[in-house]
Amino acid sequence: MSDSIGQIPDGGQNAEGSRYNPSTPVVRPEWAVEVDLHLHTTASDGTLTPTQLINQISATTLKTIAVTDHDSTNGVAEAVEAATAHDHLTVIPGIELGTANHDSELHLLGYFIDPDNANLQTKLEQFREERVGVARAMVDKLAEIKRPISWERVVEMAKGSAGRPHIARAMVEAGHVETVAEAFDRFLGDKGIARVPRPKLHPVQALEMIHAAGGIGAIAHPRTVNKLNNLVKQLVEAGLVGIEVYAEKYASDRRDSYLDIATRHNLVPSGGTDYHALGAQNETLPGTNGPPPDTVAKLLDRAKQMHGSNIGSVPAGLG
Structure with a gap:
């Protein structure tokens, strides 16, 4: 696969495959969707409280999810508590961090982090x-x-x-x-006339921040990243373990291009809906798209390899 995949400019939040694009059909994988590792609540920019999100998800095929609010873990505890009412559902503590270098913005998802890590919380408040x-x-x-x-x-x-x-x-x-x-x-969007950028960590710094909280990192919605391959190489050297492949509304050609990147760099192909409950037309709903059921086991194995017994947080039942 040519590196030109990673050179495609950011097409904006309404780009092909985006969760925002009402004209793009939702792509359903061939397996029963049991995993969604990219979900938002009112702790950042979602519209459902953690409890409301869990109650909605409990009626789907999902069994393991990650709450990944932007720059916040404030919704994790409530989501974990709400999930205790649903024996089939497990919540992984997560986060989404916005990062940037001179070429592009890149969002990093952190899994198995310790929500009570003091240094993490100080930075998140900022x-x-x-x-x-x-x-x-x-x-x-x-x-x-x-x-x-x-x-x-x-x-x-x-x-x-x-x-x-x-x-x-x-x-x-x-x-x-x-x-x-x-x-x-x-x-x-990134090229919108009212967009105001904010100071952001370099992707490697954000990945180190996730590692310091006992977690592992994966690239979120790679369609938004300019010069993706260059950043993947840097982040793999810094300990990146995953990249979203089964995500949003990615059609087979886009999905396959990211699967190729994951294979070449020994990354776990991850994914989720990036659900915000915006009520937008044809929004990708939890339970309609997500990675294969064995994805969580693969990510947890990588976390154990990296942190040993110092993993930030492993939900009961995951081992």
Whole structure:
């Protein structure tokens, strides 16, 4: 497979295969979906509380999930507690960290982390404060270009940490755009005219942060990463163990390209829906897409190889 796969520019949040694109059909794998390792709650920019998310998931085929809020583990404990009412469901403590280098942004998912790690929490508090500042700056920028929305309404929608999905929903409500996808594509995505970037860690620094909390790292939604192969090589040297392959609405050709990268670099092909419960048309729902059932065992084996008995958190029943 040519390295040109990793050179495709970021097509924005409405790119082919994105969870936001209402015209792209949901791709269902050939196996019964039992694993989803990319889910969000009101602890970051999802619209469901951890308990609401767990209750919804309990009615699906899912058996093992990871709660991976942006720069926050505040939803993990509630999700774990809510899952105790459902014997078939296991929650892996996770996180999603935004990173960047001079070429691209890249999001890293952390699994099996210790949510109570003091150094981790200190850094996450700083990141969340920066997220709020950037979100307010984007609202101000929208006002400057005659697309005003209320910051108070954004906060009300967030019920937690305000972010771009809440701004997008407020834009739909205010009549500035018809869909969340349009809001990202024209205004809030990486090339959107109202986008305000925030300071971010280098991907290797973020991976080290995950490792320090006893976890392992995987690349999230690789479709958004410029020069993907270059970053994969750097991160593999730093201990990366996975990459999302069975994710969002990836069609077979896109999925196969990322599977090729995983195979070449001995990475675990992971995945999930990146579910935020935005209510967008044709949104990818938990239970409709995810990696093979043995993925969690493979990731846990890598975590044991890396950390031994110092893994941050292994849910009961996973071994």
